[in-house]
Amino acid sequence: MQVLHEIEKKIIGVIRGEWRFEADLPFLTGLSPDQVRRGIQWLKHKDIITVNETANIEFRLGKNGLEALANKLPERRLMNALKGGQRNIRELKKELGGVLGPAMGIALREGWISNKNGIISLEKNVDKLPGEDTIERIGEGNAFILNLISKDLDTLRSRPNFIIEKKHMVHAIELKDKEIKVDFKTKAIDVEADAPVTHPARVHPLNEVIAEIREAFVALGFTEITGSLAQSSFWNFDALFTPQDHPAREIQDTFFLEGIQSSNFATPGQIKNVSGAHKKNWGPWSLDEARRTVLRTHTTCTTIKYLAEERPDEARAFSLGRVFRNEKVSYKHLVEFHQAEGVVTGPDVTLRGLMGIQEEFYKRIGLGKTKFWPTFFPYTEPSLQTMVYNERMGKWVELFGMGIFRPEVTRPLGIRRPVLAWGGGIERIAMIKYGIDDVREFYNNDLDWLRTAEKCR
């Protein structure tokens, strides 16, 4: 028993036992042409009906046809002119003008008239000349081939400008199984009906995760901050109390923009104070080194620049974006990837509070078991690392680095309140959520994967 939509039932109701033209179905069913079109598509897809397409030809009179309708066919006019007896061709020419030629051609060929040295006489009286019937039937309107006698029509079709033809495609609808049983009482929509698989546009899986992280931050009351991808070494390293001979500042870890020295990147006061902290701890400090432009190696440069510029008493801010590291590409490393970074400052922020925010944040982005581990960053003290348990791989993976900014970072920039900060790779989170083991998968543009990738919880 087929469960069908109301529209389908109405169509089946009128094609039981006989085929119908699609064009007649709106009248027969009371459906709109649009509903009929849809219903036919559904029924065809369900293999309940067959649709046969044929061409129907519509005929109208052309210029010469209309002229014949008004004044009769040229050969008829000629024969009428001969009814009273034979005539001289010159006289006829005066009377009939341009139509005399074609009229003589046909009438002579058919033996209706004869021509003896320019004297024309009628040989035979013909009641209905070929084509006269068709011209009458079409008249000034139009007609389909069913209403016409094809032999009569054909004589006119071969003459120029008598008949105009227009092709219409018509669809004849027929039931495949004449005995089909339709339940006329059941529900209107069959939610289990097969439907073709479609692949509507979707957001890239990585962008989906980025959007989700952004939403989690916003829900926790954070405001988004942004920064440029190219930065002075000053903001990427020096302001973050990273010594100028630190290994991270080596060419094999960082992409330097060759020959581009940053200028006006900080105020003289900021440069004086930051360099002061460096000199006090490690001796000589080079302004040229601080000027070297780098592709930012982390989003923490956006955080510190924001804090130095705004010096907020209280703030919750976050940034998301691309970072670059001169690393060998592998299943877990890309040279270009994304980081998420959060920062909180206020009169009474604490390390405990930082851990609380982390737990809330991970819960919101759907990560499971997490734990904290002590670690080291040049700019935070204490420093922690969160690890998240990857159920599928059965192992702990590093997630965010975090800590409280050292006074050597905050004091030179006039930041008075304690600052909590954390940051880490977005691809890593996305790998856990999408259950993939190779980070390169996000950038392979594998359509099959992009179409079917689903986040696992």
Ligand SMILES: N[C@@H](Cc1ccccc1)C(=O)O
């Ligand atoms: N910038 C660190 C993370 C971090 C951010 C903020 C504070 C401490 C650590 C990284 O790249 O991994």
